[in-house]
Amino acid sequence: MSLLNQLTAAVFAVLIGLVSGTLYIMSDSSKEMLLHQLESHGQDTATHLGLYLAPYMADEDTAMIETTVNAIFDSGFYHKIEVTNADQKTLFSSTTPVIISEKVPQWFLKLVQITPPSMEREISHQWRKVGKIKVQSRAGYAYEQLWKGAEKTLIWFISLALIAVLSLSYLLRLILRPLKGVEEQATALSERKYVEQKQIPKTRELKNVVEAMNRMVRRVHLMFDEQSRHIDDLRKTAYQDNLTGLANQRSTQAQLCDWLDYRKEFGPGTCIYLHIPNLQALNEKFGEEKANNFLRYTAKQLENLSIRYQPNIVGRLSGADFIALIPETDEETIKCEITKLNHTIKTRADFENISPDQPAVHISVTQSTDDTSAAQLLSEARILVRQAAIEKTDIQFPEQFTGTQVASSSWQEHVANAINNKQVFLQFQKVLSSTEKKPLQRELLVRILNRENIPCTANEFIHVVKELGLIEALDKAVLERAIEYISHNPTSSPLTVNLTQQTIHTENFDKWLRRKLGKHPLKGKLNIEINETAVLNDVEHIVRFRDLLRKNSIGFGVDNFGIHPSGFSYIYAVQPDYIKIDGSLIREVDHSAEDRFFISSLITAVHSLGIEVYAERVEKQSQVEQLILLNIDGTQGFLHGRPEALV
Structure with missing residues (x-):
């Protein structure tokens, strides 16, 4: 059961206890008051009846006594009326069964016991005692009046209790809303989600809890971010080239071996091997910063070409050598791509006046098959790029393209x-x-x-x-x-x-x-x-x-x-x-x-x-x-x- 429901139930239980006590006190008080009324009613009836019947009781005129008593008894307010003479002999007695309205439930009758008092009056006539009159009022009247009061009280209580519970539930929901947020934060944290509460409650205790939870969420999130950055730095140090951001030689060769030697799932591919000639001379002539900028630019252009194809492997093999392996592409497309790549790099080199008298880069293009190994691919690519360097050409394509493999x-x-x-x-x-x-x-x-x-x-x-x-x-x-x-x-x-x-x-x-x-x-x-x-x-x-x-x-x-x-x-x-x-x-x-x-x-x-x-x-x-x-x-x-x- 939720805290809100528990608090509502507790308040409701207190209200039930309170109204039960109130009903008991009210019922007991009403019962006493009704008993006094019945007592007074019986006493008054005995007195008035005695004044009227005194001469008839003296003469023991039972017919007149019966007529008079029945006239009063028929009103329905009496359970028993008895008239006796001076010798305690009954002159007339009339009794009616206890009749209680069906509106009064049986459980109420068992819960509340009402026994009307029997009131008596000694009757005298001409200075001598002629007998007694005993009157007992009917209990049904008291039960009916008492039940009406209790019923009205219950109706009011239920109505007010429902209104109070609904209002209380709404108010508690508003007050405890921050706790619901804390619960959601804890659940989210267990699911590796970091949620902060933006609305801080004004209640001191709830405010402290919410702020503490927010601090914990921020701290855990920060710990993970710092850990992620630390591991990412380790990854870059171990597998990424610091200058260009590409995979370093170790990572590149590992990926080539994984795809070509182990998985053998790369399929026919096109290898682009790029070499920057005389890198040491460029560093000495133009300075390390300018040479590094050119290296970064060259690497970026090769990466931009590669990422258009999936899967791809692109990385830096050494200071002056880069490689990219992309899925096999038709001769016209790859020649267009490589020519564009070379032109872009050459334009930058000319702008920087880096290599005016010779090619800015040497590019070799080779093709791989399902059976080509990583070592074989690198060997063929390096042979062609050396040939381009010897011939002082920008691009060295294979003597004959195998063409894109078209299945039958x-x-x-x-x-x-x-x-x-x-x-x-x-x-x-x-x-x-x-x-x-x-x-x-x-x-x-x-x-x-x-x-x-x-x-x-x-x-x-x-x-x-x-x-x-x-x-x-x-x-x-x-x-x-x-x-x-x-x-x-x-x-x-x-x-x-x-x-x-x-x-x-x-x-x-x-x-x-x-x-x-x-x-x-x-x-x-x-x-x-x-x-x-x-x-x-x-x-x-x-x-x-x-x-x-x-x-x-x-x-x-x-x-x-x-x-x-x-x-x-x-x-x-x-x-x-x-x-x-x-x-x-x-x-x-x-x-x-x-x-x-x-x-x-x-x-x-x-x-x-x-x-x-x-x-x-x-x-x-x-x-x-x-x-x-x-x-x-x-x-x-x-x-x-x-x-x-x-x-």
Whole structure:
């Protein structure tokens, strides 16, 4: 029961006690008064009747006595009238049963006992005693009068009590509103939301409580912000180039290895390698500040080109070398983009008079396939950029562009039919608890069976899915299969589905998902993950989507966490149930103290928000051992087994 209801009930109980006491006192007082009235009424009747009947009583004229008594008795105000002579012999007696109006309830009759007094009068005639007259008034009259008074009092009490309770409830609600705000603050704080009360009550005690709660909320919020800034500074120090803001050499190579050597999901790509010649000479001739400004400008232009494509990897490899890897683009488009990039940088160099006699930058363009390794990609790019430097040319394109891979119409038809008919093949990879080694969840990996019924990896068909505009259909097919599986296997460990940014932002997808979830109770058995980049592209929409999942008891996670240059302060607004640290940050955790310190700080900060932390792409036992020491909640990777079919 709420405090407001308790206070209202307490006041109401006091009012009931007060009115009960009042009613008792009033009833008792009224009862005494009515008894006195009945006593007086009986005495007066006996007196007047005696004056009239005295001669008849002396003559013992019973007929006249009976006639006179009956005339009075018929008025209905008397229970018994008895006339006796001097020898106590009854001359006449009349009694009527006790008749009480039906308006008086039986419980009231039992509660209030009224016995009218029997009044008597000695009668004398001509100086001698001739007898007595006894009169007892009827109790029904007293009961009726007493009940009328009690009933009226009860009606007034109930009416006034209702008005008082409603008024009191309203007043208490106003007075205690700050406490409701404090309750909401505490609830919000437990959900990692920081809410301050703007209206401070004037009541001293409530004012102190509200102000103390506001201070605590600000302090906790400040602690998290400071912790986030500290970890973001660590991330920048460890993985970001201080001058340009791009990923540094270590982070860039880790991402290339992760995408090309481990995941093998990048697909055919275009690599842009940019080299600034004679950087040392530029520093000496124009000064470090001017040279650094040119470096920053060059890096920004390369980044602007890259962010138009998803996914992308862009970073600084050394003082004078930059690299960007974007999805494969047709020859005409990439030549136009690179020419524009070179022209922009050259225009800035000419304006600064940095390199008037030679190219401001050398750019090489190479292409990668599904089988290209990170080392092979870098080697080919460096060879071409050296060739451009030797030939003193601005841009070095490959001798022959392979062109954008266009799938055959039969393969496109096969993929489209598989998706439209929801004939997708699902595999899963376990996320194991770091302490109990039991499955926390199973992340689903979508596959399509080729014509030989052999599962194809995502990079073999995903570009076809994108070309055909079937990304949303693919995501829906995976979700439907996952929901169907859970419905038939309610005791299995939770399944995790990765959704694309395109699907989440599709109109009416929320309604479709709400309808699907409404038909199948999946409490605690389904998780949905979204890539960190997709989260950062529209945090507000992701928050609304997260709320939808939470209302339906569906878990929400952020994938590839920790590598986006924007940092992770968004985690406060999004509040996922868990995050998965990107595999590129895990690769060297067993060898790099710097990586361990960063990951440890990140885990501590995220744990403080009540969010679980998992590590992706764990391949070695030594990595698991270090991650356990860093308080990781779970690990996922080939160390725990290859993907298995979901059956």
